[in-house]
Amino acid sequence: MAFRILVAEDEEITLKHLLYVLQKEGYKADGTKNGLDALGRMEDASYDLLIADIRMPGLNGLDLLARVKRRFPETDVIIITGFASVDTAKEAIKRGAFDYITKPFDLDELIAKVRKIRGQSLLRKKNVSLKTFTGADKKISVIAKSRSMRKILETIEGIKDSDCNVLLTGESGVGKNLLAKIIHYTSPRGENPFLNINCATLSEELLASELFGHEKGAFTGAIKSKQGLVEVANSGTLFLDEIAEMSPNLQAKLLKVIEEGEFYRVGGTRPVNVDVRFVASTNQNVRRFISEGRFREDLYYRLNVMEVFIPPLRDRKDDIEPLGRYFLEKHLPRARKEISGFSKEAMKVLLDYSFPGNVRELENIIERAVILEKGPLITPESLPPEIMMYQIETVEPGRIKTMEELNREYAMKVVELLGGNRSKAAELLGISRTSLWRILREE
Amino acid sequence: MRKREILFVGCLDEKNSFAEGFSYAVDLAGMMNENIVALFVRKRKPGRPAGGGDGAPCGPEAVDGPELRGDGKYAGLRKDCRKAGIGLDAFMWDIGSALQMQEFIVARPGIDVVLLSPGITSGRRFTSGELNRFLKAASRPVVTISRQPRGAGRRKKTLAGWAEKEKKREKK
Numbered sequence: 001m002a003f004r005i006l007v008a009e010d011e012e013i014t015l016k017h018l019l020y021v022l023q024k025e026g027y028k029a030d031g032t033k034n035g036l037d038a039l040g041r042m043e044d045a046s047y048d049l050l051i052a053d054i055r056m057p058g059l060n061g062l063d064l065l066a067r068v069k070r071r072f073p074e075t076d077v078i079i080i081t082g083f084a085s086v087d088t089a090k091e092a093i094k095r096g097a098f099d100y101i102t103k104p105f106d107l108d109e110l111i112a113k114v115r116k117i118r119g120q121s122l123l124r125k126k127n128v129s130l131k132t133f134t135g136a137d138k139k140i141s142v143i144a145k146s147r148s149m150r151k152i153l154e155t156i157e158g159i160k161d162s163d164c165n166v167l168l169t170g171e172s173g174v175g176k177n178l179l180a181k182i183i184h185y186t187s188p189r190g191e192n193p194f195l196n197i198n199c200a201t202l203s204e205e206l207l208a209s210e211l212f213g214h215e216k217g218a219f220t221g222a223i224k225s226k227q228g229l230v231e232v233a234n235s236g237t238l239f240l241d242e243i244a245e246m247s248p249n250l251q252a253k254l255l256k257v258i259e260e261g262e263f264y265r266v267g268g269t270r271p272v273n274v275d276v277r278f279v280a281s282t283n284q285n286v287r288r289f290i291s292e293g294r295f296r297e298d299l300y301y302r303l304n305v306m307e308v309f310i311p312p313l314r315d316r317k318d319d320i321e322p323l324g325r326y327f328l329e330k331h332l333p334r335a336r337k338e339i340s341g342f343s344k345e346a347m348k349v350l351l352d353y354s355f356p357g358n359v360r361e362l363e364n365i366i367e368r369a370v371i372l373e374k375g376p377l378i379t380p381e382s383l384p385p386e387i388m389m390y391q392i393e394t395v396e397p398g399r400i401k402t403m404e405e406l407n408r409e410y411a412m413k414v415v416e417l418l419g420g421n422r423s424k425a426a427e428l429l430g431i432s433r434t435s436l437w438r439i440l441r442e443e
Numbered sequence: 444m445r446k447r448e449i450l451f452v453g454c455l456d457e458k459n460s461f462a463e464g465f466s467y468a469v470d471l472a473g474m475m476n477e478n479i480v481a482l483f484v485r486k487r488k489p490g491r492p493a494g495g496g497d498g499a500p501c502g503p504e505a506v507d508g509p510e511l512r513g514d515g516k517y518a519g520l521r522k523d524c525r526k527a528g529i530g531l532d533a534f535m536w537d538i539g540s541a542l543q544m545q546e547f548i549v550a551r552p553g554i555d556v557v558l559l560s561p562g563i564t565s566g567r568r569f570t571s572g573e574l575n576r577f578l579k580a581a582s583r584p585v586v587t588i589s590r591q592p593r594g595a596g597r598r599k600k601t602l603a604g605w606a607e608k609e610k611k612r613e614k615k
Contacts (some may be wrong), residue, residue: 200447283555365474
């Protein structure tokens, strides 16, 4: 079904121009010069997107937006304003607009935004949860079709009013950084700074100086005093990435900040008081680190008021397709190509692959495929040859699949392939229907 | 700034499987913005003492050493990494059992993930029991890279074809 767009714009030339461009892009676009008429048209026919000017006769853009959002919550709205001000834009976003553009607008930018909305609308129709959180600097989108990811988003939603420290765990590339931003921006501290630092990439001395700042002359090269990130993040959130890599000395110092909200700059003699929320992340097994004496147990419990484990992508295969489509829409505008989706074979290759690099790897694979692909669909030829040449499996630390698990996985695959027909699956597997039921029951 | 690392474990003793799967490691490292630590292992022959008995060290030996320095294949790996902007640290190690690889992982906390080359997973160097013991003990996710079994595609095709045929029969 074509993506339907209604353009409400009082300037005739702009309206005609917009309609021409949108229709040329293959969208079904209608236009009106009056806000009230736009509302009437919305009632007569269902539109996926409304592009509305702020100043219009009948009903202004912001009021139209509010009414549309109330009556047709599924319709996305882009506001056009010739009177660009941050306040108007903020108001529009607050009332539920997807985005806004300012006059004179860049048509490429508008088309890119429309494409993005179309992609997200498709995902919504496919019952994929796509949450967009508005941060101070940009919008953050999370795609979650799998039950585990939906549950995580629910958990984050549940703690949005709390000020507790959060520990995010999961492998590299699963999206810990993204979730940390969401935790911050949806919290009451959302308007205040969000800073992040990777504890694994800096030496102990440098990390101490970055975190706690230093006084002039504290060490060679400290020619002036400097505020640390803990101080700058005051009243906001500090995200400590790869916390398990922090040295024991710094762990003790950090514990003091968390417990007492107080610390000393490197070389400083006066305490500095701060009010910071900490979100930490690690891809290591912290409990193992604690038992080996490499991580302080007390710090762990202080940070781990709430632990959110983000499962690897291979354990939430349901997310691969919607994420793939999302990244495709994201990278298409830059490549300036017309690719409408994935061929069945390409999607099968992606679904069969175990993604050791998780979502980050998937995004890179799609970005590269968009560049290489010459046809209208992503085909296996534009995917990395290695993932087809080799059978690549990822085994989680300390865990090997048991025969029962392997049997269950295989049985589920066969049942899925046969469209859920268990009798046929049992016949193919050479077991009775009862045995198949027993294998699948173990879930 | 230190980058995180991907540990690639390959073989030294068979010429054909030297660093097989390395291109995948380079790809993954590029995507993850990480460096590569390559560990080329050679299974110690039974009866050969831990230290090699001929002056060879017990632990992993950094490969700027004589055995690989002049080796064209190794130079090729280094070139691949340089081209992709990825740092490469390489080591050789005569190990008695696959389980010893865990010692290497513990010694380098920057390692994010371990890739076992097809040469390692083929079962010729280490028994599957040994590899399983390592997988159980490994403190980082382990990615096994193995060659697609011959005929696997055909088997899949047969299964899919069977399903297709069944569906058509039902429709009729």
